[in-house]
Amino acid sequence: MQSTFSPITFNKTEIKLLNQTLLPRIEEYEVYSDYLDMTDAIKKLKVRGAPLIGIAAAYGISAALNTHSASSLIELLEFYKKLRFAFYQTRPTAKNLFYALDRLDKVVENPNISSVDQLRESIEAEAIQIHKEDELSCLKIAENAANTLFNKKDNYTFLTHCNTGSLATGGIGTALGIIKYLHNQGKNIHVYVDETRPLLQGARLTAWELHKERIPYTLITDNMAAQIMKNHHIDAVVVGADRITKNGDSANKIGTFQLAIVASYFNVPFYIVAPKTTFDTSLITGDEIEIEIRDDLEVTRFNGIESAPIRSKSENYAFDVTPNNLISGIVTEDGVYFSPYKFCDK
Amino acid sequence: MQSTFSPITFNKTEIKLLNQTLLPRIEEYEVYSDYLDMTDAIKKLKVRGAPLIGIAAAYGISAALNTHSASSLIELLEFYKKLRFAFYQTRPTAKNLFYALDRLDKVVENPNISSVDQLRESIEAEAIQIHKEDELSCLKIAENAANTLFNKKDNYTFLTHCNTGSLATGGIGTALGIIKYLHNQGKNIHVYVDETRPLLQGARLTAWELHKERIPYTLITDNMAAQIMKNHHIDAVVVGADRITKNGDSANKIGTFQLAIVASYFNVPFYIVAPKTTFDTSLITGDEIEIEIRDDLEVTRFNGIESAPIRSKSENYAFDVTPNNLISGIVTEDGVYFSPYKFCDK
Numbered sequence: 001m002q003s004t005f006s007p008i009t010f011n012k013t014e015i016k017l018l019n020q021t022l023l024p025r026i027e028e029y030e031v032y033s034d035y036l037d038m039t040d041a042i043k044k045l046k047v048r049g050a051p052l053i054g055i056a057a058a059y060g061i062s063a064a065l066n067t068h069s070a071s072s073l074i075e076l077l078e079f080y081k082k083l084r085f086a087f088y089q090t091r092p093t094a095k096n097l098f099y100a101l102d103r104l105d106k107v108v109e110n111p112n113i114s115s116v117d118q119l120r121e122s123i124e125a126e127a128i129q130i131h132k133e134d135e136l137s138c139l140k141i142a143e144n145a146a147n148t149l150f151n152k153k154d155n156y157t158f159l160t161h162c163n164t165g166s167l168a169t170g171g172i173g174t175a176l177g178i179i180k181y182l183h184n185q186g187k188n189i190h191v192y193v194d195e196t197r198p199l200l201q202g203a204r205l206t207a208w209e210l211h212k213e214r215i216p217y218t219l220i221t222d223n224m225a226a227q228i229m230k231n232h233h234i235d236a237v238v239v240g241a242d243r244i245t246k247n248g249d250s251a252n253k254i255g256t257f258q259l260a261i262v263a264s265y266f267n268v269p270f271y272i273v274a275p276k277t278t279f280d281t282s283l284i285t286g287d288e289i290e291i292e293i294r295d296d297l298e299v300t301r302f303n304g305i306e307s308a309p310i311r312s313k314s315e316n317y318a319f320d321v322t323p324n325n326l327i328s329g330i331v332t333e334d335g336v337y338f339s340p341y342k343f344c345d346k
Numbered sequence: 347m348q349s350t351f352s353p354i355t356f357n358k359t360e361i362k363l364l365n366q367t368l369l370p371r372i373e374e375y376e377v378y379s380d381y382l383d384m385t386d387a388i389k390k391l392k393v394r395g396a397p398l399i400g401i402a403a404a405y406g407i408s409a410a411l412n413t414h415s416a417s418s419l420i421e422l423l424e425f426y427k428k429l430r431f432a433f434y435q436t437r438p439t440a441k442n443l444f445y446a447l448d449r450l451d452k453v454v455e456n457p458n459i460s461s462v463d464q465l466r467e468s469i470e471a472e473a474i475q476i477h478k479e480d481e482l483s484c485l486k487i488a489e490n491a492a493n494t495l496f497n498k499k500d501n502y503t504f505l506t507h508c509n510t511g512s513l514a515t516g517g518i519g520t521a522l523g524i525i526k527y528l529h530n531q532g533k534n535i536h537v538y539v540d541e542t543r544p545l546l547q548g549a550r551l552t553a554w555e556l557h558k559e560r561i562p563y564t565l566i567t568d569n570m571a572a573q574i575m576k577n578h579h580i581d582a583v584v585v586g587a588d589r590i591t592k593n594g595d596s597a598n599k600i601g602t603f604q605l606a607i608v609a610s611y612f613n614v615p616f617y618i619v620a621p622k623t624t625f626d627t628s629l630i631t632g633d634e635i636e637i638e639i640r641d642d643l644e645v646t647r648f649n650g651i652e653s654a655p656i657r658s659k660s661e662n663y664a665f666d667v668t669p670n671n672l673i674s675g676i677v678t679e680d681g682v683y684f685s686p687y688k689f690c691d692k
Contacts, residue, residue: 024652024654024655025652194569195543195645195653195654196569197541197543197567197568197569198567200648200653200654203646203653203654203658204653204654207654207655207658208654208655211655211658217658217659218659218660218661219645219646219654219658219659219660220645220660220661221543221544221568221600221601221645222543222567222568222569223540223542223543223568223569223600223601223604223605224600224601224604224661224663224666225604226603226604226607226666227600227603227604227663227666228661230603230666254567254569254570254573255567255569255570257572257573257576258569258570258571258572258573258604258608259569261572261607261608261611262604262607262608265607265611299541299565299566299567300549300565302648302649302651302653303648303649303651303653305649305651306370306371307541307546307549307550307648307649308370308541308546308549308550308553308554308565309370309553309554309557312549312553312557312563312565313563313564313565314564314565314566315564315566315570315574317570317573320570320572320573320576
């Protein structure tokens with residue numbers, strides 16, 4: 001099972017990105033070669049989704065190394081440090097970005113690499129490998145969920161938040177990947193899609209993917225979840241994650257925590273779905289996760305139009321942390337984990 | 347303590363409405379004389395808020411009777427029936443509309459009324475009286491809350507949903523009225539304002555009123571409430587109501603139920619604030635309340651701009667019902683009620 005489109009493609013010195021800020025109205029691919037443009041694309045969410053940010057950073061660094069006119073390995077290694085720092089600084093919460101940078105670091109630290117070309121080729125191979133592994137993880141995640149959690153009947157109704165599909169990963173997606181996989185198995189699937197304010201990744205991106213895949217969905221505002229759970233049978237809430245700590249606490253798009261509280265109130269199973277690249281076992285609990293704070297204007301405006309009085313202040317947390325006790329299970333490529341969560345350092 | 351502006355003024359044959367759909371960017375007053383235009387203004391939420399809908403309907407009927415060229419009482423009574431039906435059909439959930447119609451019915455049924463002019467004058471007096479009583483109720487509600495619930499300290503932080511201020515009532519407001527009253531007492535008040543999708547009454551209207559009153563506020567998306575309650579001390583959630591049943595179950599703007607669940611999770615007191623005109627003791631529980639369903643386009647668009655793929659379906663419940671067990675107290679002009687709620691038929 002493959003994704004029907006790719007939000008990112010890489011060709012040595014160029015990266016082609018589907019500009020996600022313009023969806024669903026405009027499907028525009030942009031070509032990037034400059035690494036500063038690429039970091040800017042990540043900051044502005046032209047490319048987003050925890051696993052995809054890692055892939056985008058790896059490709060961004062590889063493309064920059066491939067175009068840099070370094071005459072010596074030392075010079076290229078210096079440039080790598082600069083690149084690494086630029087991508088490191090883009091967005092703080094998604095672990096997958098730092099996982100990808102660590103993978104590239106290991107290549108750079110390999111004492112067997114002795115030439116400029118060798119470094120370029122090795123980094124390129126590693127970036128492609130990170131992408132491939134994520135594609136495979138998505139598939140494994142979906143298989144694991146289909147075989148263990150959603151194998152009892154032919155009809156499933158899900159509620160999801162933000163976007164966790166092909167637009168967020170290197171493959172079919174995480175939470176949305178499960179939904180696509182079950183639909184592909186011939187099951188009768190219906191999805192309630194939280195619009196996911198402030199940037200509407202649910203309305204703009206998840207609805208767009210479901211529309212493309214012809215999977216029936218109903219769009220709701222984020223504050224309707226309780227009413228939907230009261231009026232309809234929801235089999236499970238499935239969401240992604242940006243960082244998961246040792247004890248299972250999971251950072252994800254703002255609103256996830258609130259949704260988990262509501263799911264718990266209605267006894268609706270609440271699953272976090274993420275590849276192992278999202279896990280940060282250096283952190284014991286979610287309190288240690290750095291939560292990105294974004295511009296107030298995302299809350300006070302939409303599509304450039306003010307929805308509140310000018311100079312209104314906001315607190316624009318881009319993420320929140322769902323505590324482990326609200327999580328029914330964490331679905332990964334290695335299997336489904338249940339409480340008590342005790343993720344190890346490897 | 348008076349409201350600094352009026353969203354509705356009445357002068358025998360004309361009603362001047364502040365068009366709330368254009369706020370906060372445009373402050374435009376529109377003059378209505380035709381009753382069909384007036385029912386349309388209610389349906390389109392140019393005038394909204396449970397108590398204000400009742401007042402608007404009463405004024406709309408009075409203006410129509412005052413302009414109608416009936417030559418006989420029988421003819422004018424026939425026209426009244428037509429008017430009543432037109433306003434009755436505008437919006438189903440807010441009890442205050444039907445309360446106002448019932449009040450006018452009692453005038454019409456008065457056997458002492460024997461002339462066209464007498465009917466016109468009596469209806470006009472009743473409509474003005476309904477407005478005045480609501481203004482007084484708002485003040486009494488605020489006094490009751492200030493004297494019993496919020497009299498222990500000088501600083502209070504509230505979280506509120508939708509708009510319950512002067513734009514929703516005939517006076518200073520219900521939940522927002524309390525906030526204004528405490529601010530007016532010199533207390534240090536901060537308000538977290540849910541933007542209230544899909545129609546953004548929080549961002550557009552509540553923020554506008556707080557801005558006018560110079561009361562400090564922070565605008566948040568509806569899905570941030572849990573994160574805010576985790577990171578800040580919130581003294582209470584205060585919201586309005588559109589209909590309250592015998593057992594205390596309360597219909598209010600979509601998202602209120604979800605907010606009550608979240609408040610309960612954090613042990614934050616959750617108060618419903620409403621005048622007695624909102625109570626419907628003919629209904630035993632909230633399950634009996636008719637919930638208005640509005641156009642999908644309100645959800646699939648944001649400020650008039652498509653935010654989701656075209657033809658996306660939605661379930662646009664305009665209201666939900668908060669069950670009595672999630673309500674810490676119901677604040678009315680008669681005092682504050684606590685669980686178990688047993689509201690009588692009068």
